[in-house]
Amino acid sequence: MGNIIQRLRSRTKPKYRTIVPNCVVDPAIPRSHKSHPNHGYLSNKIQTTRYSVITFLPKNLFEQFHRYANLYFIFLVALNWVPEVNAFAKEITMLPVVFVLAVTAVKDAYEDFQRYRSDKKVNFQNCRKFSSREKRYVKTEWHDIHVGDFVHLSCNEIIPADILLLRSSDKEGICHIETCNIDGENNLKQRYSVKGLDTKECEFDASDFCNTIEVEQPNCAIYKFKGYIFENEENKIALNTDNLLLRGCVIRNTDFIEGICVYAGHETKALLNNRGPRYKRSKLERAINRDVVWCVVLLLFLCFFCAIGSGIWLADYNTLKENTNLVPFISFGDLDQYSPLYQGFIVFWTYVIMYQIVIPLPLYVSVELVKLGQVYFMAQDIEFYHPKSDKRLECRALNVTEDLGQIQYVFSDKTGTLTENIMEFKSCTIGGIDYPHLPGDENKSEISDLGSKVSVPSRNSSVLENLRLEPALQRELSNMCLRSLDSVELVIPRHVQRVQEFFLLMAVCNTVVVSHHPHEDNIDESGFLTDPQFVGGIASRIDQPLDKYSRLSQSSTPTSSQDQRDSLTPVPSDGSIGGSSFLSDMSSRTRYEAESPDELALVKAASTYGCRLLKRSPKTVVVWLPAEGEVELEILHILPFDSTRKRMSVILCHPLSKEITLYTKGADSAILSVLDKSFKDDDEYRLQRDQTIECLTQYAMKGLRTLCMAKRVLKADEYKSWLVNYLVASASIEEREELLFKSYCDIERDLDLLGATGIEDKLQDGVPEAIAKLGEAGIKLWVLTGDKQETAIQIAYSTKLFTKNQEVIQLNATTKEEAEALLRHHSEQISKDYKSSIKEHNTDPSTLFFREYVLVIDGTTLTFALTEELDPIFLALCQKCKAVVCCRATPIQKGNVVKLVKERLKKMTLAIGDGANDVSMIQTADIGIGISGQEGMQAVMASDFAIAQFRFLLRLLLVHGHWNYFRLSNFAAIMFYKSLITVFLLFWFQIYSGFSGSVMIDSLYLMLEHLLFVSVPPIVNGVFDKDTSAENLLNKPHLYKAGQNSKLYTKWTFGIIFLDSLYQSLVIYFITHFSYTNYSVGIWEFGTTLCVCMILIILLQIGLETNSWVWLQWLFLILSFLVFWMFAIISNAIFFTFNPPSNPYWVMENTISQAIHSCIAIIVCVLALLPRVVIKSIQFTLFPTEIDKIKQELQETMTTEEKQEVSGYDNDNVRTIQTSDNSNMNQDNASSTRYDKIRMSDHDVAACRRNTSSFLITKL
């Protein structure tokens, strides 16, 4: 709703919104008044609820009536009010619709209430805003913050609205925030207070600040923000993303901040980004919908048939034409009404109402209930729990649970999905010399030796514990170290200098933050200064801290980094924390926090080699260098990383030599292309470069991620001229990004290559096994990665996606023609090979061996392959290959590949990934799975299910997917069966009631049948039933193929249900009919017997279709019958007339007290279920399915075991099995007790018991 308002508003409003600080505005002007400069901006009160108490009913009903199914049933209710047509009592017909609407409404109301509660919780959080009346910050609640208010926040507090940072406790105006709540990234990000305001001598003070601010209209771009502060008429200060604190982020590493609220409430970027859940329709649901259409066809057919029948029947009584009184059972007031055609037409609509049950009204509601149950148990599965990250399965979509059992293609990301995305520094090459960092024990001693020599500070969290230092490299560094200690003048060899510079670059060229020390705000929770000179301040300060921090720890959101944060949370102290005391233990508190794990790995590695990053501020960086000790370098500029340049740079100024150096690190392609070309002829240089490139290829072959390091010494005038351009670019407002990009590229050229690093991204646990099993399950796995080809292939081998005896086809083309030629060539080659291998092994087909192929395609070739002309060949080729790896793929390409397979091959696709670059494919695929790993929450936010590890995918698909699919197919079949049998039963009666639309079963039973009497057991089965155990499914992955090929719910399923229910209804109706012939039976007794038989048979059928029985299923099956039975008895014991024509007083009691009723019920149950039992057992014996075979095996082992330990078998257990199982064949416990009651001969009951206890029982 908010979004719509927003859109409307932004359409009519100018591009920018003007904000005047509220303290400047006359407090007498009400905020809503037009003369208030900030009027019309939303307040910070958020309301995510859809309804209020008053609007709930009309609004919810309105929304529900938008569903076609509901509309249809409302139409039927309306139709029933037409007096000529009505089939049932008016009120009774409304029952199902009202029930369904009510259930949905209750669900919606509950969800809305949850939203209301969470809104309330959010709105009533505390923070401090500036009060112009009291001239200080006062405590307020979140909802009371308005655009233009000044807000004061302490460390660890959550930002209540989008706030423009004006002041930070930090001297440079830096503020660190944690954006975990928005993008899930746990590292700290820096924000800066508005530059330019700092240049004024005085600090920002809320009461002085009266500048107007202009910012963009609210939009959902989290990483984009533009605006100005008008200092005076001509001078305006540009604002950008770095100045904006987003709602939901947490202040870290900063004592306090102050700022002005620019967007509040629903206009904040965080809330604008809050899109509702997507609605996906599962494959099975589509199949169900197809069969619903069949039901409609059947409905129309039956209605037409009966309407015609009615006309013909009526035409027989042509004597009516003369005298309406002659046929006493056809009562027309006058002769005009006697018209077979007209009556046929009228009765058609009556039949539409009567046969409405053929479309299972509660189907959609109960399918949702079933899925809810499935999702609950999936989330509860302990096997999905990952203790390391304290995460379990998270289901974000409710309606695709069974699609998990039908997946044919899996598209996986590599980094963070197949691998841990925990980077480990593995090797480096400096100046062409490779330092492979071979693992070995002998290094261990050297580490400790060298550790003392180079005086690496005591080990702490910033040092890699498990990195085996390269001895050669250590030697170089230690040499340098000694030299620098002894004689500084000694000329350092060029290579050694390179080594140091290499590590300096590793330590400096990044965005790593060194975070430490606790934070103390100068203002307490209620806004009083905690300065000792204020007496009140002291008092409040002594009382407050505990209170305050307890609140803070409560409001902090739970994340995996809880431990880490605890260490950061300041301990309440008596205020004696001084700078000195905490500096002394700084090293133990030092902690690096980086935006990317690669950077962290590099900094830590550098630190291990003694090149330590000690402190970083926007202007300076303090590092410890082996050769020079602690050095403070001036940072002139940071040229941040972007995906087009694929590199980042820092420009440093050495404090002593004043030498300006550009350090660049980036992807190899991004660096190698901008190397200094003037040295092209220099042999030494070329050798170095070639060796580095060779090392890079080797690293890639090992599956390492490579980064190139380069530097460039800038001449002073060169720097100056660039600086002018840069400043112009950064000051420009309209095309700033483009201009900045250009200026970055201007300076990043003619680089001097220092070396390269190789970082290993460890494979996740169990990935090769999972991939192997997915393969066995017939699931094709494609890896789509942005990584390099060599790395991708290497990972493919190490994950067993590729095996040694497979032939790798690599497609690398630079032009479309080339791509086409390659695609055609390989396609033909494969078919040729296939034919030739058939020819070769003509004699013995059993030893036929086909060569397996795997395909590797790079991003450029993929671009061509995805074009319309080539994609058929590409798809054909892919289908011939066992696995496909796409490397260097962009996020959009990933999405396109998934789309291609999904739409062209009509296959069920699943995409799994962890990063923002996977969002496109996750959203495109039928099922998107997010890995909640290192790279943030974007993938998870877009996904349907979130898991912690790739290997959980196996269980998710093979076990839960299979179960869900199996359960829902059974569930849908039962739902249709229930409806059809009821309708057919009504139909047979029409033949004997002149096609008049007469209903012999009390309409109350009919309406409640699918809501109450037979609705719960299928739902219970839909949640609990298992065809086989999880262990079996995991051990025999090929069982998954049943779901892949949609074997359990096919086109024929409905046909079989149709025939079965037709047969069963025939048996029920005609046995009852002929048994009651020559018997003085009233229409309602007749109907009661039919209804009892029908419900009994439906429940027994559900029992037959149950694969594994747990006590819940017994309970609900028996309970269902009892509920019906008791309902009938009780309702028939009360005299009421609201439901004409059936006045059921004492009907049930009279009916069941007659022996014939029970005799009919027994034989009907046996005869109706006989074919199903016969066919099922024959099928099981002669044509067992895969699952049946497993059951048989299990049974055999069980029986042999049982024979051995039959004496030791728990006697009680046996008894319970026998007593509870006796209902399996003929009737429930409930009914059997009933038969006892009505004096059915004892030996029959005994016989039933004997029959059924002989059923073979295996314990799962």
Added chain:
Amino acid sequence: MAPGTPTDSPQGEKTKNRRPKDTKFKQQKLPAWQPILTANTVLPAFFAIGVAFIPLGVALLVTSNNITEFVLDYTNCKNSQNPNETCAKFFENVNNTGLICRCEQEVELPEFKGQVYMYYGLTNFYQNHRRYVKSRDDNQLNGQSVGVSSLNTDCDPYRTVKGNDSEGYAPCGAIANSLFNDSYTMVFNNSVPVNLLKTGIAWVSDKSVKFNNPSNWDHMHKPPNWARPVWELDVNATSNNGYKNEDLIVWMRTAALPSFRKLYRRIDHSQTEFKDGLQAGTYKITIDYSYPVTAFQGTKSIILTTTSWLGGKNPFLGIAYLVVGSLCIILGVIFSVIQLKWGKRSVDMVNITSRETY
């Protein structure tokens, strides 16, 4: 729920661990049994059902056969006043509801043992027709003071007197209007009249609760087809008069099927001649024929029958039990054959495939 808002914030450190509970219920590891339907396992069930059903079928058949039943179709019985004309014809020509066509039939009855009931049977009479079934007002029949205007509209066209909306029919509706009004008397050996009991033929629940007389009969009229108003149905016995008249109650319980029989009278066995039922011999049945059925090709019959725990004479259930029982035995035999011939092999097959695949 809005992102970026600290909603589910943990209270203290209690919810630190998100590990699901390892209970049997939550992990779906409740003890379960998997019944398997194989030829082997259903085989005994089939034999057992067969063994149970065949004797039961025999018992049902014997019970049915032990019932004595006599049916007399008198649709076309001769008018005793005009032997050349059948009563059916009589009504076709006369077309007047008030008239009675009397016919007398002499029948030779076998011996009936035990309680004997007299039924009337109608065929091709669709008492289950939708509009017919609805055409009644249960509140009126229950004696509630239903005003003429609030009578059930489903009673139309037998709701209010034509042209006068303030005058209604009692009871209203087509069911009541079409009340079966033939009456029978029976004489044994031309000398001993058989006493027929009018009461005890309707459901006790109907008579005591469902049907009650109103306090007055103001603005109520007899239904058009009736000869007498409802409050004169049985002037001799007040407990059987008005809506509480059992003939009316029986008729108002609409039959399920177009061919039906309804209980008409009980034979009075307090008479010495009929202490143990009806003696064999000649009976003269006099029928006051006033219910035309030829317009809908119906037939009328009079049925004398004894009864059993199963109800009337109907061999169908017994035969059905025998057939299903034998079917089960046959299936049992077939399944034994299947089990012997293929049962073992399927197990072997399983073993082979399991060895091959894994």
